[in-house]
């Protein structure tokens with residue numbers, strides 16, 4: 001029996017893999033372009049949305065980087081953050097650890113400090129209005145020079161207090177994690193937490209490289225780990241979280257179809273799997289939608305869904321007291337009650 005969507009929305013969720021630039025809905029692209037006097041080659045939001053047919057990661061990244069060019073002022077980032085928080089909250093997300101791509105903005109002359117200040121402003125508003133909590137994770141672009149990542153890390157130190165950690169994203173194949181060893185070592189010296197995309201289009205070796213060279217505490221995606229049983233066993237032994245994004249994997253053709261997604265095999269093996277949206281404005285769904293499609297595709301019952309939500313709490317960078325509070329809210333949901341806080 002499928003779990004009704006309204007009940008699934010009430011499951012308290014923590015989102016650990018969402019790119020704030022990937023929450024830029026076509027309507028906001030058009031609005032920000034109009035405000036800034038930027039001419040766009042499409043008439044309306046639906047025409048832009050119609051372009052969102054992707055053959056692979058790169059074909060998505062091309063449009064993603066093009067669209068984020070409309071984000072220019074601190075206020076634009078505040079709007080984006082607040083809009084994401086509002087939508088995620090409506091789907092039951094109570095806490096999010098949100099990626100942003102500083103290099104994609106500073107390369108266009110937008111100061112990293114303005115990006116961070118805008119995101120903080122939008123998320124502070126969301127916290128004040130509906131108690132939505134967030135942490136920020138600055139991702140380095142792995143298809144850009146390492147020297148640029150080091151410069152960006154230097155700039156980020158001025159906003160150190162607003163950032164919980166660093167990540168690694170953009171085109172995976174041909175851009176090994178090992179190149180970024182020094183960047184991640186310096187981030188660790190600054191007390192920043194470390195995560196990295198790996199095993200999205202790259203294979204098990206890419207996942208191993210992120211763990212061995214970057215010292216990550218979570219692997220973003222990591223689905224291709226399933227191709228190497230020894231790696232799966234290692235992920236289980238270390239309880240290394242994977243931030244899996246099912247709709248993204250389908251839309252970027254990392255998997256042929258949801259029915260053959262490795263999620264059930266990873267769960268069955270005992271991997272600490274979490275469910276996330278990645279770039280929801282592009283892939284047809286936010287965190288609740290991702291929960292809904294996997295619940296449906298793999299006939300997950302309430303205990304299985306609560307276990308996935310619980311994994312995200314475990315894998316989060318939240319303090320222990322907040323983790324305990326969220327765990328008891330998930331347990332209350334499982335026991336059949338409504339979430340007492342919503």
Ligand SMILES: Nc1ncnc2[nH]cnc12
Pocket residue numbers: 019022057064169170171197200248278279
């Ligand atoms: N799914 C993804 N993989 C790598 N880099 C990204 N940047 C935004 N979304 C991404």
Ligand SMILES: [Zn+2]
Pocket residue numbers: 017019169197220278
């Ligand atoms: Zn991602």
